[in-house]
Amino acid sequence: VRVICLIRENAVSTTESRLIESIEKMGMMTTKLKDLIKNRVKTIAGDVALVRLGLIEEEYLFLTYEVDTVIHAAAYVNLIFPYQALHGINVLGTRNILDFCHKNKVKPLYYLSTDAVIPSNLKDVDEDINNEDVQGKLLNGYAQTKWVAERLVINSQMRGLPTIIFRLGNQAASMSTGVWNKQDFIYLMIFCSIQSKLAPDLDWTVEFTPVDFSASFIVQILTKNFRASIGKIFHLMNSEGPNWRQIISWINDFGIPVRLVPLQQWLQQISTIASAECQQLQKLFQIMVK
Structure with missing residues (x-):
């Protein structure tokens, strides 16, 4: 198996070094993995939001014959920006990937979507919920763009393209390394609660x-259950997440004192903390509360 990674260009570093840096940042790099990357992974500078994925025509056409399966995970995750600001990568990028999947030979598509396409007021939603049933009920630009992108994938599937959609919930720390995406909302909530020694008193089930x-x-679906999974949608989310107050209790059990206080008091407290994480969270939280 050979893997080709499309990575956006960076004036400072090569696409391969960017891939390695990302893996190292997440605490996943090993000598074996570095050897696998060297021998079986090829990185290509491109951009899903651009025509031909940002590739020259000859390279694009070569890849349309060379590639057998596509995993589309590229997305701009931002809960504040409006639809138009996210349209390029999330919607146009998906359309460009679908064009690539259809070009010259059919290439099955694994599309990584999000549970954000399901309105937050709906509970116990099955995977086969009609995508059209939630139209107009999604309140932020990110959810709206991912809904439209899903619609494009589903339409392509109806026209014969083998597709599998994965609706991912909030992706938390690795069970093996404990490393967490430091831009993640829940990570920021926990980080700033520890920093301030205070946490908002919220009755919130954390997914x-x-x-x-x-x-x-x-990977299991890709390598062992592909044919049986074509046309399906999978929900990869935790339906039994802990309550926020329970998380704070666990933090205290680890010897880190954190006290529950009213939300506004907590927001006022984190506004005094100079860290970029807490400043970012305060702005995001204030918009969400509004």
């Missing part, structure tokens, strides 16, 4: 799924 669980499931 998060270990990222390595999701990755393993997707």
Whole structure:
């Protein structure tokens, strides 16, 4: 198996070094993995939002014959930006990937979507919920763009393209390394609560799924259950997440004192903390509360 990774260009570093840096940042790099990357992974500079994925025509056409399966995970995750700001990567990028999958030979598509396409007021939603049933009920630009992108994938599937959609919940720390995406909302909530020694007193069921669980499931489908899974949608999310107050209790059990206080008091407190994480979270939280 050979893997080709499309990575956006960076004036400072090569695409291969960017891939390695990302893996190292997540605490996943091993000598064996570095050797596998060297021998079986090829990185290509491109951009899903651009015509021909940002590739020259000859390279694009070569890849349309060379590639057998596509995993589309590229997305701009931002809960604040409006639809138009996210349209390029999330919608146009998906359309460009679908064009690539159809070009010259059919290439099955694994599409990584999000549970954000399901309105937050709906509970116990099955995988076969009609995508059209939620139209107009999604309140932020990210959810709206991912809904439209899903619609494009489903339409292509109806026209004969083999597709599998994975709706991912909040991807939390790896079970093996404990490393968490430091831009993640829940990570920021926990980080700033520890920093301030205070946490908002919220009756909130926190949904998060270990990222390595999701990755393993997707690879399992890709390598062993592909044919039986064509046309299906999988929900990779934790339906039994802990309550926020329970998480704070666990933090205290580890010897880190954190006290529950009213939300506004907590927001006021984190506004005094100079860390970029807490400043970012405060802005995001204020918009969400509004």
